[in-house]
Amino acid sequence: AVPLVVAINTSMAARNGILVRDRIAMERARELDTVVFDKTGTLTEGEQGVVDVTALEDRDPDPDPDPDDVVTLAAAAEGDSEHVIAQAIREEARDRGLSVPDVRGFEALEGRGVRATIEGEAPPAVVGDAGRDRAAANTTDRDGHTVSVGGPNLLRHLEIDPGDALERFADDAGERGEGVVYVLRDEQVVGAIALADVIRDASYEAVDALHGMGVEVAMLTGDDRDVARSVADDLGIDTVFAEVLPEDKDEKIVELQDRGHLVAMVGDGVNDAPALTRADVGIAIGSGTDVAVESADVVLVENDPRDVARLVRLSAKSYRKMQ
Numbered sequence: 251a252v253p254l255v256v257a258i259n260t261s262m263a264a265r266n267g268i269l270v271r272d273r274i275a276m277e278r279a280r281e282l283d284t285v286v287f288d289k290t291g292t293l294t295e296g297e298q299g300v301v302d303v304t305a306l307e308d309r310d311p312d313p314d315p316d317p318d319d320v321v322t323l324a325a326a327a328e329g330d331s332e333h334v335i336a337q338a339i340r341e342e343a344r345d346r347g348l349s350v351p352d353v354r355g356f357e358a359l360e361g362r363g364v365r366a367t368i369e370g371e372a373p374p375a376v377v378g379d380a381g382r383d384r385a386a387a388n389t390t391d392r393d394g395h396t397v398s399v400g401g402p403n404l405l406r407h408l409e410i411d412p413g414d415a416l417e418r419f420a421d422d423a424g425e426r427g428e429g430v431v432y433v434l435r436d437e438q439v440v441g442a443i444a445l446a447d448v449i450r451d452a453s454y455e456a457v458d459a460l461h462g463m464g465v466e467v468a469m470l471t472g473d474d475r476d477v478a479r480s481v482a483d484d485l486g487i488d489t490v491f492a493e494v495l496p497e498d499k500d501e502k503i504v505e506l507q508d509r510g511h512l513v514a515m516v517g518d519g520v521n522d523a524p525a526l527t528r529a530d531v532g533i534a535i536g537s538g539t540d541v542a543v544e545s546a547d548v549v550l551v552e553n554d555p556r557d558v559a560r561l562v563r564l565s566a567k568s569y570r571k572m573q
């Protein structure tokens with residue numbers, strides 16, 4: 251039978267919007283000294299909005315794209331992605347009344363972006379500079395244009411330099427706390443899109459409450475360093491792990507554990523699942539993906555990051571009762 255105190259603890263938790271999937275982990279929560287939050291969809295609203303679009307000029311020999319073309323290409327490539335960035339770009343295409351072409355061969359480049367091939371258009375016949383050589387090498391099917399959309403990490407991965415104009419665009423966006431994704435056609439950058447992250451009101455209190463209890467707060471994200479830093483500074487979070495690939499997120503948890511910390515991870519995405527499993531207490535946002543919820547010890551049913559502090563307090567309370 252379930253001991254009485256534990257039963258009380260669980261139903262008390264449920265009343266506070268906390269679903270306990272693993273009671274041992276819930277017990278452990280009272281000793282937490284570090285809480286690591288995922289950024290996107292956890293500390294920030296699961297939504298983003300397009301705030302600026304720029305198109306590169308002089309894309310010889312192709313005609314210059316304009317911002318509408320950049321959005322059209324991006325929306326086409328993002329058609330099958332569930333990422334918040336994809337949703338924002340598709341909405342922007344709708345708002346602009348653009349007609350978005352069909353694509354095939356959609357690929358999610360985990361933690362970096364997406365890639366797909368637009369049907370029907372013949373690729374340029376001339377194979378000139380290094381960029382085109384690379385495009386030719388990377389285009390398996392020569393029957394259309396390959397379009398990729400991704401963050402700074404995608405460009406670094408492809409060893410592509412965005413050039414001065416786009417670097418300025420990205421710097422300005424970064425200073426405003428916005429993120430940038432680049433749009434590539436046949437592996438050449440044609441433009442960029444700036445998106446705004448909206449920090450959830452509850453996140454400020456969530457961080458303050460944990461700090462008030464003497465708990466360290468860190469942020470773990472696949473997103474760009476500058477964007478991550480600006481969100482973290484706003485929230486008063488000192489430790490930031492940015493530009494972390496999905497497969498490396500759990501390693502950051504292990505690093506903290508190796509330094510002697512008892513660590514909770516709070517996340518919503520498929521990419522957070524390994525870190526949620528690895529953490530001493532894995533905490534999923536209730537509206538998060540099934541994979542995240544199934545990898546977690548505790549689920550925040552109300553999707554409220556402030557419930558992390560409540561959970562720690564509740565754990566301490568029921569532990570005292572048991573002694």
Ligand code: ADP
Nearest residue numbers: 290331333335361362363399400401471472473
């Ligand atoms: P987070 O860890 O904050 O939830 P992700 O790991 O999902 O972020 O993504 C990391 C970065 O990779 C994003 O900030 C973005 O730059 C890029 N990225 C990921 N998915 C997409 C996509 N569908 N379209 C464009 N960029 C993407």
Ligand code: MG
Nearest residue numbers: 288290291519
């Ligand atoms: Mg997320």
